[in-house]
Amino acid sequence: MGCRSGSGARPASYRTELLELFAPDHSPWVEIGQRIGVDALGVVLSRLGGEKVHVPTEDNFWACLERAVRDEEIRQRFRGWNMKELAAEYGVDTRHVRRILFGRRDR
Missing domain, CATH: 1.10.10 (Arc Repressor Mutant, subunit A)
Known part of the structure; x- marks a missing residue:
């Protein structure tokens, strides 16, 4: 799901509030962020963002x-x-x- 916008670096508290606005079924990334937290999600997105990734069962x-x-x-x-x-x-x-x-x- 590609959403591009110039959000830039925002504080973790803002990003946490943003995640809370959406239901987990909005995107798998919203659910993952809500479960593991904004900082851990940032690590995942930095590491895998833009890559084609095989996710095993x-x-x-x-x-x-x-x-x-x-x-x-x-x-x-x-x-x-x-x-x-x-x-x-x-x-x-x-x-x-x-x-x-x-x-x-x-x-």
Whole structure:
């Protein structure tokens, strides 16, 4: 939703009041601003403003973080000989453990 105007730098209190004028369903950004606050919204907009951004589903976001933690645990626990044991413990095959440890060299 593009609204361009010369609003310039306004105090946070003004921006908070502005957000409160709108229902959360006016724009996802209004709802996000109302939930996280004006300062945090400013950081998000500064970082992502004008970019095309893929927003994952909530389930996918958490699953990706869980996989990253699992993969790091596998890397930390690998001792050079326990690939099969790690695969069984984490419910993946040894080829997947190898990919986690060494990249996609097994293709």
